[in-house]
Amino acid sequence: MKKGGAVGMAPQDAATVGQVKAELEDVGKAAGRAVAVAAAPAMSPLSETLWREKAAVEFLGDLSARLAWRDLTVTVALGSGETQTVLEALTGYAEPGTITALMGPSGSGKSTLLDALAGRLAANAFLSGTVLLNGRKANLSFGAAAYVTQDDNLIGTLTVRETISYSARLRLPDNMPMEEKRALVEGTIVEMGLQDCADTVIGNWHMRGVSGGEKRRVSIALEILMRPRLLFLDEPTSGLDSASAFFVTQTLRGLARDGRTVIASIHQPSSEVFELFDRLFLLSGGKTVYFGQASEACEFFAQAGFPCPPLRNPSDHFLRCINADFDKVKATLKGSMKMRFEKPDDPLERTTTSEAIRRLFSYYQRSQYYYVARQKVDEMARVKGTILDAGGSQASFGMQAFTLMKRSFVNMSRDFGYYWLRLVIYIVVTICIGSIYLNVGTKYSSILARGACASFIFGFVTFMSIGGFPSFVEDMKVYTTKSNTALQRSSSD
């Protein structure tokens, strides 16, 4: 079987998918083991590339990631010696092929839940309860997962294609031919819908670059390059307009449909975006308000006594019900003329939000949604699946050092303030010094003048080199994001 033969073909090429599957099945049969791939949700040829080699060596298992968490509680130690419970007894699951949205007012613990599931909690946070990946206890650094953080830390002077291909060279195995890497990069660009801006620079303080939505998609593209089976995203749509948010979410849905497990925290989705979610995890103050099918959430709220009024976006309604800050806003507005818009038929106007949250909590604990979720988690805990371990960067130290040097050179040579501005300053200063010390002579008294000239030049060069520090800080930002993101760093890098 030709390694990576299907790379770069259109993901929708159904015939190729079929062929790859048939090939994979052959390998599985040759190994005399059960093949679970046929039962797994369809993966694009692109998705299979990186996993095929591993699968051929060991056994061809189901490469999907089933994540379940039970009674997950996170407590953080505050500076004053007190502790705060950020998450309380959360139970839920995420299945391959689906996209799970975490929603809740800000401060409700969405990021903390993502961190807890991805095993990247802060040092002062303590986790209790179980997190199971494919029925096995996931240790803190399980592979095959990717985490897209809330802010984009990208190098502004590189184009979209360069950013992705440098990342590919930094992480893909050395023995993978260059054309295959290139095909994988191109495939990722197509998958994330970045063809139109592939040769545009990302942009920084003095260069106009790609739009916010495109930047977001580049960040996601960098993470899916290694074909993770499990994808965590912290507020991928925050700060985007509704069309870009819809595009990003639609792409995530495409990734999920490819057999991946996607979990994303979302802040105030529009109704179009909300309709793309399969499952919804609603949090308020670290407790579960609702976990179940996104499409059934409206019914749940109606049963609990808070039906969604007609002509209101359902997700807005859910957040309105569970955001305790509305109580404070109402108290502030009370008595002022702003209260004129009060609608007596709205159940939320008759009770306080904290009362509504209490009722929703207790209703959920008694509902069939909670029962079904627990049943499903128990079932998932019983089925032991494949251990997914992508094992971090597979590029050698030499390759990484070479790529980083090249990237740094390209970055600095394009940044006007880095080399070019300095070159101009150096030339001007050289001309000045040269003309001052022109024909200084060869007498005893000129020794002093030569010494002064040398110390001036040394001093100047030293101070100018400190000017490179801000650039270094930028690079450090990219580095820390990447090293936190790469949950599964091998010890060699």
Ligand SMILES: Nc1ncnc2c1ncn2[C@@H]1O[C@H](COP(=O)(O)OP(=O)(O)O)[C@@H](O)[C@H]1O
């Ligand atoms: N490491 C930590 N130390 C102290 N407090 C924390 C820590 N992590 C989270 N918190 C607190 O937990 C709450 C939830 O935070 P977060 O998960 O970031 O909320 P969200 O992402 O939903 O806005 C906040 O009140 C925050 O102050």
Ligand SMILES: [Mg+2]
């Ligand atoms: Mg957050």
